[in-house]
Amino acid sequence: MKKTTTRRRTRRGIAAGGNWIVDLVKTVDHWPEQDGLALISGLVAANGGGPYNVLKDLARLRVRYPLEGVGLLGDDANGAFILGDCRAHGIDARQLHRAAGRSTGYTDVVTVRGTGRRTFFHHPGANGSLGPAHFDFDALRARHFHLGYMMLLDRLDAPGPDGRARAAGLLRRARAAGLTTSVDCVSSIASGFASVVRPVLPEIDVFFANDYEAERLTGLELGRGEGLRPAEVARAAEQLLRDGVRRWVVVHFPEGAFAAGSDGQRCWQPSVALPPSRIAGANGAGDALAAGVLHGWHEGWPLVRSLSLGVAVAAACLLDGTCSAGIRPLSGCLALARRYGRFHFTGFPP
Secondary structure, eight states: OHHHHHHHHHOOSEEEEEOOEEEEEEEESSOOOTTOOOOEEEEEEEEESHHHHHHHHHHHHTOSSOEEEEEEEESSHHHHHHHHHHHHTTEEEEEEEEETTOOOEEEEEEEETTTOOEEEEEEOGGGGGOOGGGOOGGGOOOSEEEEEEETSOHHHHSBOTTSSBHHHHHHHHHHHTTOEEEEEEOOOOOTTHHHHHGGGGGGOSEEEEEHHHHHHHHOOOOOOGGGOOHHHHHHHHHHHHHTTOOSEEEEEETTEEEEEETTSOEEEEEOBOOOGGGOOOOTTHHHHHHHHHHHHHHHTOOHHHHHHHHHHHHHHHTTSSSSSTTOOOHHHHHHHHHHHOBOOOTTSOO
């Protein structure tokens, strides 16, 4: 018992596990009809997937604590790319396992030059075989563990001995080892979305959901754009707290974000009003917001300050078509938010 207490007191840093993906971002001159031809004018290999994006964003923010990755890569060039990128950004990859004969997960992101419209072709690769045995929480230095994405991790989404998704037992193990936990999901259209995710909520300290995911979990209609219903957004966050989330719920959407804490904290944060000419793409913006919020969580900031940083980091993400290349050091993200101010949305509470 004494050893465990000491370990909890000395934990520091953020670990993230789940989907590790290489995004192959291709720019084409137009979107062709079936059997047609389009010319590729640009190709960039970059990070993708919740844990990879969050950790690389934190590295680019230049945080001063350890960053650790957990996942399953293939024994291929994409796996080598991820390991090299982690080394370059100071991310501890000792728990990034490699599966012989398997491919690393990747996504072809096809962007039409001139419109910015994107189409995604995803191959899960080894991510689908990631299971609880790949996670050694006692060997991690971190004090916080982030899991992403639920609904895109076959073995962790599958029922465990208690009938809940195996992710629940994984998060319970993390908490028993002295870590706090957070989770993000993919916006799955699967009919079982709520039945898989909702029973896991009591094992989660910080839960992230976009407007679509919050609707799927609560049954509430939040609206979109000028039709957004702020009162329903707040109701959804509060319902997720009642359903078991332990500390913070963050619901985000293009116009901004709302966060609710179990201690009664409530805050709205409009998005940064970037000019359209500066927006290169929205890839990874949700993970960038999560990275900012989790930095505040790790540092013991109040919810409102953490959410404000999250929105600023998400704005920086929009400056580049890949998930993390637009992220600058923390002070630079905050300066960007000050330069352009906040998006004005008449439906937001004062």
